[in-house]
Amino acid sequence: MAESNRKTQILKDSSRLFRKRGYTATSMRDIAAELNIEAPSLYNHIKGKQEILQILLLDLAQAFTHGMNTINESSLSYRSKLERIIKLHLDLTILNPDGMALLTSDWIHLEEPAFGEFVKMREGYELSFRHILRETLKKEGKESANIDLALFSILSTLRWLYSWYLKNPDINPIELEKEMTENLLSGIFNRK
Amino acid sequence: MAESNRKTQILKDSSRLFRKRGYTATSMRDIAAELNIEAPSLYNHIKGKQEILQILLLDLAQAFTHGMNTINESSLSYRSKLERIIKLHLDLTILNPDGMALLTSDWIHLEEPAFGEFVKMREGYELSFRHILRETLKKEGKESANIDLALFSILSTLRWLYSWYLKNPDINPIELEKEMTENLLSGIFNRK
DNA sequence: GTCTATAAGAGGATAGAC
DNA sequence: GTCTATCCTCTTATAGAC
Numbered sequence: 001m002a003e004s005n006r007k008t009q010i011l012k013d014s015s016r017l018f019r020k021r022g023y024t025a026t027s028m029r030d031i032a033a034e035l036n037i038e039a040p041s042l043y044n045h046i047k048g049k050q051e052i053l054q055i056l057l058l059d060l061a062q063a064f065t066h067g068m069n070t071i072n073e074s075s076l077s078y079r080s081k082l083e084r085i086i087k088l089h090l091d092l093t094i095l096n097p098d099g100m101a102l103l104t105s106d107w108i109h110l111e112e113p114a115f116g117e118f119v120k121m122r123e124g125y126e127l128s129f130r131h132i133l134r135e136t137l138k139k140e141g142k143e144s145a146n147i148d149l150a151l152f153s154i155l156s157t158l159r160w161l162y163s164w165y166l167k168n169p170d171i172n173p174i175e176l177e178k179e180m181t182e183n184l185l186s187g188i189f190n191r192k
Numbered sequence: 193m194a195e196s197n198r199k200t201q202i203l204k205d206s207s208r209l210f211r212k213r214g215y216t217a218t219s220m221r222d223i224a225a226e227l228n229i230e231a232p233s234l235y236n237h238i239k240g241k242q243e244i245l246q247i248l249l250l251d252l253a254q255a256f257t258h259g260m261n262t263i264n265e266s267s268l269s270y271r272s273k274l275e276r277i278i279k280l281h282l283d284l285t286i287l288n289p290d291g292m293a294l295l296t297s298d299w300i301h302l303e304e305p306a307f308g309e310f311v312k313m314r315e316g317y318e319l320s321f322r323h324i325l326r327e328t329l330k331k332e333g334k335e336s337a338n339i340d341l342a343l344f345s346i347l348s349t350l351r352w353l354y355s356w357y358l359k360n361p362d363i364n365p366i367e368l369e370k371e372m373t374e375n376l377l378s379g380i381f382n383r384k
Numbered sequence: 385g386t387c388t389a390t391a392a393g394a395g396g397a398t399a400g401a402c
Numbered sequence: 403g404t405c406t407a408t409c410c411t412c413t414t415a416t417a418g419a420c
Contacts, residue, residue, distance in 0.1 A: 006385085024216035025301065027413060041386050043415070105297050109217065146371050152356045153349045153375045160348035164341070179338050183345045187379025198403085219395060232397075233404050241396070 007045045009035060012098075014052045019101035023053055023109045054114040057107055060099045061121040063092055068128050078136040083181055085129060089158040090177050093165055100162035126151070133188075140189055150188045157184060199237045201227060204290075206244045211293035215245055215301045246306040249299055252291045253313040255284055260320050270328040275373055277321060281350040282369050285357055292354035318343070325380075332381055342380050349376060 013034040017026045028049055032039040046052055067088040071081050093100050110118055133154075134147050161180070165171070205226040209218045220241055224231040238244055259280040263273050285292050302310055325346075326339050353372070357363070 020300075022214065022216060022297075022300065024214060028415085029413080037385090038387065039413090040388085040415075040417095044385055049414070105214075108212075108214065148360075149356070149368075149371050150375060152352070153372075156349045156352035157345045159352070160344070164344045168340075176341075179341050180345075182383055183342060183379045185379075186383045187375045187377075190382040191374055191378045220397080221395080229403090230405060231395095232399095232406085235397070236403055 006035075010042060010045055011052060011056060015056050015096075015098040015102060018053070018056075018106055019098040023049075023102070023106040050111055050114075053102070053106065053110060056099055057102055057110060057118055058114060058121075060092070060096065060103055061118055061125075064088070064125055065121050067092075068125050072128055072132075078132055078139060081132045082136050082185065085132065086154075086158065086181050086184060087177055089161065090173065090180065093158075093161050094173055097162040097166050100159070104159045104162070126155070129155070137188070142189060142191070145188060145191075153187070154184050198227075202234060202237055203244060203248060207248050207288075207290040207294060210245070210248070210298055211290040215241075215294070215298040242303055242306075245294070245298065245302060248291055249294055249302060249310055250306060250313075252284070252288065252295055253310055253317075256280070256317055257313050259284075260317050264320055264324075270324055270331060273324045274328050274377065277324065278346075278350065278373050278376060279369055281353065282365065282372065285350075285353050286365055289354040289358050292351070296351045296354070318347070321347070329380070334381060334383070337380060337383075345379065346376050 010031065014026070014031050017030055017034065021030075028039040028042055031049075031052075032042055035042075046055075068085070071084045071088070074081070074084075076084065107115075107118055107122075130147065130151050133151055137143060137145055137147065137150075157180075165176075202223065206218070206223050209222055209226065213222075220231045220234055223241075223244075224234055227234075260277070263276045263280070266273070266276075268276065299307075299310055299314075322339065322343050325343055329335060329337055329339065329342075349372075357368075
């Protein structure tokens with residue numbers, strides 16, 4: 001992941017710039033300027049702009065897939081698994097908010113085969129999420145709810161959490177987790 | 193808004209392309225190709241690429257501001273106003289899903305003074321939303337909730353609804369409204 | 385590992401014929 | 403109102419000196 005110190009620096013600065021201006025609108029000169037070097041110097045550390053995007057996105061998608069696998073393989077109740085998934089999103093958001101922004105918007109600019117790998121990982125993730133959500137709803141006798149719409153609501157909020165976190169970086173993570181779990185799950189389970 | 197037929201066509205095709213590839217990654221040649229003309233011909237109808245973005249975004253922001261004003265000036269209860277705001281989002285999403293995508297992501301690429309106007313309108317809108325949400329929570333004795341986080345959750349879901357709608361265009365709008373209102377408001381009001 | 389110079393191409397936009 | 407030709411700038415990336 002982080003061979004040299006310089007490469008780590010490039011990846012970090014790139015993700016921040018990509019988050020702020022978008023991948024396409026960020027130039028190699030912009031990235032280089034952030035490191036106080038000239039653009040061609042970047043190519044001693046990375047193959048090109050596309051490689052930066054691929055590393056950033058695929059590493060993060062891996063972290064999500066790995067986290068979901070761990071939850072899936074556990075012996076927790078479905079409801080607890082659901083809470084763990086929310087915690088997984090929160091943890092990764094606090095650890096890497098810039099990366100989360102790319103996951104939400106700049107993944108479209110991935111080129112093949114990275115694009116296909118990314119979409120496949122995301123689909124697998126959402127399928128697991130959907131399964132756990134459906135089983136939880138079943139156990140709580142709420143089979144009537146529109147699962148896809150509920151999943152979509154939860155994912156939308158979790159995906160945009162990075163922007164909220166960037167504006168409120170001082171929040172207590174445990175408080176945040178408590179509030180988010182309430183907001184997201186009560187909407188589905190505590191209907192009148 | 194729509195002086196000539198050609199201009200309307202340009203705006204419509206542009207918003208679809210911007211939604212799919214992003215503003216920066218869409219070229220004037222791409223837009224022209226969609227209309228089966230050459231890029232320079234576009235300039236007989238619009239001043240440039242930036243003008244297209246500005247018309248699309250400011251018109252839609254206007255629609256939101258106007259809708260919110262109408263709700264604010266009404267004599268409805270706060271809870272009913274909240275439901276009307278959700279309906280406003282749903283209506284505009286169904287009417288113009290491509291535009292909603294720009295509202296969520298491509299507004300960063302607006303240049304001044306359009307950028308400032310847009311941000312000002314959005315801030316006013318969110319302030320009204322926040323006020324109505326707070327008053328509703330107060331009336332229902334739920335003052336403990338984190339209002340900003342609740343507002344953020346609701347807005348995240350509403351802003352991403354366009355992507356869900358594009359994948360599920362056959363849903364009954366009334367059914368959608370009912371489900372969304374349940375999902376979004378129960379999470380805040382029906383906590384155990 | 386960083387630099388300067390530069391290639392090769394894409395993009396927004398204009399001029400002027402028809 | 404659309405076209406072809408063209409300008410100018412920005413962009414990614416490479417070559418080769420230091």
